[in-house]
Amino acid sequence: xxxxxxxxxxxxxxxxxxxxxxxxxxxxxxxxxxxxxxxxxxxxxxxxxxxxxxxxxxxxxxxxxxxxxxxxxxxxxxxxxxxxxxxxxxxxxxxxxxxxxxxxxxxxxxxxxxxxxxxxxxxxxxxxxxxxxxxxxxxxxxxxxxxxxxxxxx
Amino acid sequence: xxxxxxxxxxxxxxxxxxxxxxxxxxxxxxxxxxxxxxxxxxxxxxxxxxxxxxxxxxxxxxxxxxxxxxxxxxxxxxxxxxxxxxxxxxxxxxxxxxxxxxxxxxxxxxxxxxxxxxxxxxxxxxxxxxxxxxxxxxxxxxxxxxxxxxxxxxxxxxxxxxxxxxxxxxxxxxxxxxxxxxxxxxxxxxxxxxxxxxxxxxxxxxxxxxxxxxxxxxxxxxxxxxxxxxxxxxxxxxxxxxxxxxxxxxxxxxxxxxxxxxxxxxxxxxxxxxxxxxxxxxxxxxxxxxxxxxxxxxxxxxxxxxxxxxxxxxxxxxxxxxxxxxxxxxxxxxxxx
Numbered sequence: 001x002x003x004x005x006x007x008x009x010x011x012x013x014x015x016x017x018x019x020x021x022x023x024x025x026x027x028x029x030x031x032x033x034x035x036x037x038x039x040x041x042x043x044x045x046x047x048x049x050x051x052x053x054x055x056x057x058x059x060x061x062x063x064x065x066x067x068x069x070x071x072x073x074x075x076x077x078x079x080x081x082x083x084x085x086x087x088x089x090x091x092x093x094x095x096x097x098x099x100x101x102x103x104x105x106x107x108x109x110x111x112x113x114x115x116x117x118x119x120x121x122x123x124x125x126x127x128x129x130x131x132x133x134x135x136x137x138x139x140x141x142x143x144x145x146x147x148x149x150x151x152x153x154x
Numbered sequence: 155x156x157x158x159x160x161x162x163x164x165x166x167x168x169x170x171x172x173x174x175x176x177x178x179x180x181x182x183x184x185x186x187x188x189x190x191x192x193x194x195x196x197x198x199x200x201x202x203x204x205x206x207x208x209x210x211x212x213x214x215x216x217x218x219x220x221x222x223x224x225x226x227x228x229x230x231x232x233x234x235x236x237x238x239x240x241x242x243x244x245x246x247x248x249x250x251x252x253x254x255x256x257x258x259x260x261x262x263x264x265x266x267x268x269x270x271x272x273x274x275x276x277x278x279x280x281x282x283x284x285x286x287x288x289x290x291x292x293x294x295x296x297x298x299x300x301x302x303x304x305x306x307x308x309x310x311x312x313x314x315x316x317x318x319x320x321x322x323x324x325x326x327x328x329x330x331x332x333x334x335x336x337x338x339x340x341x342x343x344x345x346x347x348x349x350x351x352x353x354x355x356x357x358x359x360x361x362x363x364x365x366x367x368x369x370x371x372x373x374x375x376x377x378x379x380x381x382x383x384x385x386x387x388x389x390x391x392x393x394x395x396x397x398x399x400x401x402x403x404x405x406x407x408x409x410x411x412x413x414x415x416x417x418x419x420x421x422x423x424x425x426x427x428x429x430x431x432x433x434x435x436x437x438x439x440x441x442x443x444x445x446x447x448x449x450x451x452x453x454x455x456x457x458x459x460x461x462x463x464x465x466x467x468x469x470x471x472x473x474x475x476x477x478x479x480x481x482x483x484x485x486x487x488x489x490x491x
Contacts, residue, residue, distance in 0.1 A: 147483065150480070
């Protein structure tokens with residue numbers, strides 16, 4: 001494989017910009033732009049390795065929790081939404097069982113799952129569902145995962 | 155000629171024409187030293203300049219700050235409440251920059267703007283990070299508590315507040331939720347289930363205000379000027395509105411800008427309560443703290459959206475969504491299970 005790896009490359013770019021470009025720039029919008037770019041590149045260098053696995057773990061977690069909570073409280077889903085979710089869960093197997101799924105496919109699946117989660121949460125909140133604690137825990141885990149890939153070390 | 159210089163010259167010419175219309179031909183206004191202040195503001199582009207004109211038989215000179223509405227940023231807000239409140243507070247104990255002129259039409263410079271006098275001081279947030287606290291910062295935080303109390307005590311009903319949306323004590327929390335949920339619905343890039351649920355929870359538990367006051371809306375370190383131990387001005391009034399004074403208290407000590415190392419929040423509240431002559435309801439405060447996490451999340455989404463749509467090329471906005479995991483985690487801590 002090509003070396004350096006993407007995470008090493010991005011970390012190097014951030015470091016080089018910080019060490020060799022930033023000191024030569026006068027205060028102003030251009031310097032602020034470079035500082036922001038260093039932060040973004042630095043965050044991506046940390047996130048690039050974890051992005052796919054975190055998305056994969058997120059999809060697996062969402063599928064399991066959505067299955068469990070909607071089975072325990074069928075009122076969380078309308079008939080139409082139940083059919084849609086069942087279809088999505090069938091399709092999710094194609095993505096998750098396809099060897100090393102590309103992050104773009106995982107991101108697409110994750111996005112569809114969270115659309116369902118949002119609707120289920122609103123139904124659960126309105127109907128005071130007994131599944132709300134489990135769904136809130138899922139939200140907490142989603143935030144934790146986002147934090148793992150979201151915070152810049154720069 | 156480079157683009158920045160060209161723009162600066164255009165703005166100088168536009169400002170001169172504006173002042174001529176405002177002050178009359180006999181004033182012979184001159185605008186000089188116009189320069190972009192790049193270190194502050196997102197929704198407003200800040201410029202400094204010097205204006206001089208004939209007044210009362212002499213020549214008056216003022217160092218000024220112009221806030222030009224940005225074409226796209228983190229917030230979409232009108233200038234009318236911001237300038238109106240600053241002007242209204244001119245003679246009050248609340249430290250604000252002197253209000254000078256406002257153009258809401260955008261006809262003179264291409265974008266709406268307003269002008270205030272310059273106030274001395276620094277907005278640096280570096281002292282917040284001093285591990286053992288900072289004496290000057292503690293003094294400024296005490297003055298901030300007093301200034302917040304003065305703002306919330308201000309008798310706005312005795313003034314003309316036609317530029318502010320009227321609200322009722324029962325409706326203030328819901329009005330803010332409606333405002334920010336609308337921003338959320340228009341700017342989110344994904345489902346955002348955490349925020350959707352957060353809005354539903356806040357709506358189902360919205361408090362009634364004990365009273366309605368002028369709310370700054372973004373009261374915090376970073377949006378104020380200080381010199382040594384002295385608070386010299388509260389800035390950045392772009393989110394000001396009539397509302398529950400508790401809203402400012404739920405925002406002022408958020409982790410990103412908290413002066414807690416120099417003045418613990420409970421001490422801040424005690425000073426505020428004494429000065430305002432009121433007791434802060436801690437449950438309502440917690441609701442507004444939770445609301446603050448949601449509000450900041452939406453501000454981040456709005457910034458990320460403006461970059462995503464290339465309405466703004468400011469890289470500070472590009473990756474703002476990445477901060478929301480931490481904000482939502484704080485929301486979950488604040489909201490009872």
